[in-house]
Amino acid sequence: MDHPEVLLIGGRAGVGKTTVGWEVSALLRAAAVPHAVIDGDFMGQVHPAPEGDPDRSQVTESNLRxxxxxxxxxxxxxxxxxxxxxxxxxxxxxxxxxxxxxxxIVRVLLTASDATARERLLGRELGSELEKELQGSVRKARLLDERAPAGTARVMTDSRLVADIAREVVAATGWTGPDAVGGS
Structure with missing residues (x-):
């Protein structure tokens, strides 16, 4: 493989991105497909935001690089x-x-209903950020639905097993199966 490939797993808070990402990794390991995993939430977690970088995008990119x-x-x-x-x-x-x-670049947008995302966030957010996460999740779900580019695979997560969701995500990559190209 000449060029690197990235699977971007996006979606609102509470949709299951991290959980699905780890299950995708497990499936790729089982298929002996070399890969790395990064939870992008950690790439820009600094406070205060660097001067001139209020959304922390520059520090995120620097860390990713x-x-x-x-x-x-x-x-x-x-x-x-x-x-x-x-x-x-x-x-x-x-x-x-x-x-x-x-x-x-392979883009996968995980989706979930407001009720599902709320239920998951209520079980996950035990600190002071719950209300902020709930409001942000709804806002970002609408933004993602409107702005995800053509060709983005949309995978619904409501009432589904993580393993089933991950299989659908892996299928979108083409990294396994008879038509897969390259090793590492």
């Missing part, structure tokens, strides 16, 4: 990246700059 350089140096060419808005068109440039021109 550094981490990917380490993975790439060791021969990895496939990345699973989970983050709420990662599937939006404006993220393309960040991945091209961090992973190199010609990076193959």
């Amino acid at each position: 550094a981490v990917w350089a380490n993975f790439s140096h060791r021969g990895y060419r496939r990345l699973i990246y989970t983050n709420t808005l990662s599937v939006l068109p404006e993220s393309t440039g960040m991945f091209e700059r961090a992973m190199g021109d010609g990076v193959g």
